[in-house]
Amino acid sequence: MVKKIHVITGVALVSGLTMSGCATGGGPVKDGPKIAQSPSAKLSGEIKVWSWDVAAKALQRMAPAFEKANPGVKVEVVDIGYDNAYDKITVGLKSGSGLPDVITLEDTQIPGYTENFPGGLVDLTSVASKYKADFDPAKWAASSSAKGLFALPWDSAPVGLFYRRDYFKQAGIDPESIVTWDDAVKAGEKIKQATGKRLFVSDLTRPDGFTMLLQQLGQGYFKDGKVAVNSPEAVRALTLLKTLKDKDLIQNEKGWDGRVTATKQGKAATQPTAAWWSGTLTGEMAELSGKFGVIPLPAFDANGSRTSVNGGSALSITSQTKNQDLSWAFVEWLLANKENQVSMMRTEALFPAYLPALADPLFDEPQPYFGGQQINRLFADQVKDIPPVELTGDDTQAQEFLKKAVSASLLNGADPKAELDGAAKRIATATKRPLAQ
Incomplete structure (x- = not known):
């Protein structure tokens, strides 16, 4: 089930940057790399993903299916725990080392990292912009800045x-x-x-x-x-x-x-x-x-x-990755995919930010706890109307x-x-x- 981290950090805004003394940055001063994946590139190698709580559980459950579809590929998912997650991410961005290929970020954290560490995250615009109309507009806005798109939305929180x-x-x-x-x-x-x-x-x-x-x-x-x-x-x-x-x-x-x-x-x-x-x-x-x-x-x-909105997260690719192609392929496969998003909603209760997934019959199922009401359909119909800020x-x-x-x-x-x-x-x-x- 979705636990209290989504409440505590959704609108409470965790203080990873402030606590770590990074209000003025300290990382690279240049813009971050722009992804340049070749559509025909054969996937190979390994990537590491950091996450926590139910998000980590979802990644750990889904990764083997991606590996099976791409023989020879390895995806290691590490549950780094929520309490120190942003301290670890901040230290890695500040030092320019120690980060995995892919990290989970809550919406409220993305702007701070892109502004304070402009070289720290990969700009996904060239490969992800085709999906813009398929995602919750509020979450797409939260993942973007004037310089690019630095995360792909994951779960929404209408x-x-x-x-x-x-x-x-x-x-x-x-x-x-x-x-x-x-x-x-x-x-x-x-x-x-x-x-x-x-x-x-x-x-x-x-x-x-x-x-x-x-x-x-x-x-x-x-x-x-x-x-x-x-x-x-x-x-x-x-x-x-x-x-x-x-x-x-x-x-x-x-x-x-x-x-x-x-x-x-x-x-x-x-x-x-x-x-x-x-x-x-x-x-x-x-x-x-x-x-x-x-x-x-x-x-x-x-x-x-x-x-x-109250909560929600996304996946970002760090500039420290040695395998951009595989990192993006995994993020795209997981998040810009109706079946996978529905699977994570059914099993981990991660409400999709990917709009095509919201048409699935899963969201029309009566919920006995709520007197048979189709509450997920009510929320699904609201996602596209969340005001972007x-x-x-x-x-x-x-x-x-x-x-x-x-x-x-x-x-x-x-x-x-x-x-x-x-x-x-x-x-x-x-x-x-x-x-x-």
């Missing part, structure tokens, strides 16, 4: 609203009546009055929920390279969260374990999160089978986006300033616009980026 059927029934609310966040706020008030339960669980010391809502509105922390954390969209996102908090509709819990425990104890009626949450529910809360359903994320406006190498640093702004507004009642204005100025000073107008 967001919906998981809800407790029993609580909604007790409060007399039809879940399909919730179209906008205004509807959700009103429903939350009715549910709390009828059941005593809050609307959803969140860690209010982190900006994760704010980031998810900001992406729903089609924006990241930066816009056209400028600091935009105090834009009208950003103020609207934080104001929504403050409204929910002021109405006592958010169950404040610390971190991943707090969210899981609170959900298991039935403290909240909904959870706005990604498709992988279904794996957490089925894997850790089997006793709640039949109690959950899923609807699209409420929109800010009646015709607005009804999804966002601008990601940068300064996102991790910006998030540190946003932690204070978000918690000040949600926990201390501070004005959202004033807090975001202050955060924007501090981020601009720290990153030397101008403020968006």
Whole structure:
């Protein structure tokens, strides 16, 4: 099942670059190599791939089939563990040695590595651009920069609203009546009055929920390279969260374990999160089978986006590879392939970013845990509509300033616009980026 790493790093933005002291780089200063695979080249040799958790399990399971189709080829998959993964990758990029041929990167990490280590990853544009229309647009944007495409998208993480059927029934609310966040706020008030339960669980010391809502509105922390954390969209996102908090509709819990425990104890009626949450529910809360359903994320406006993103990863080829042809052949075979993507969804619950895979009948199968609802079809239909946003190498640093702004507004009642204005100025000073107008 998809584990908590996707939550912790999806919108939380791990701090590998910051922790390793690489805010200004230290690696090569030239642009990275561009892949130049020959279509007729016979594959041979060995490659090594780094990954972790269920992604590593998927790679280990799939690699033998690739080897069988290409006699004499060897793919070694190493589970390097999540906790130190980015420290190891950063050290390898900084020193120019020690990295494998292929590495797993979460979407939020790609811009930091391409900006801080411009010679570290192979530009895949020449061989991968033909697939652009076949991938989740938001993930393709996350893997790209003005200089090229530095990863091929793997798993996507479309967001919906998981809800407790029993609580909604007790409060007399039809879940399909919730179209906008205004509807959700009103429903939350009715549910709390009828059941005593809050609307959803969140860690209010982190900006994760704010980031998810900001992406729903089609924006990241930066816009056209400028600091935009105090834009009208950003103020609207934080104001929504403050409204929910002021109405006592958010169950404040610390971190991943707090969210899981609170959900298991039935403290909240909904959870706005990604498709992988279904794996957490089925894997850790089997006793709640039949109690959950899923609807699209409420929109800010009646015709607005009804999804966002929380997580997702991709595969990159490092410039240290001695076998570009084999590295690309494996990445292409694994990710730009309907059958392989469906296989990883069925076995490891890795939701495909490859759009052709989403037409597979697997996504139409009723899910008994969710009362027979076809939740995977709901999420599959949303993938192409995830709003792409601008990601940068300064996102991790910006998030540190946003932690204070978000918690000040949600926990201390501070004005959202004033807090975001202050955060924007501090981020601009720290990153030397101008403020968006």
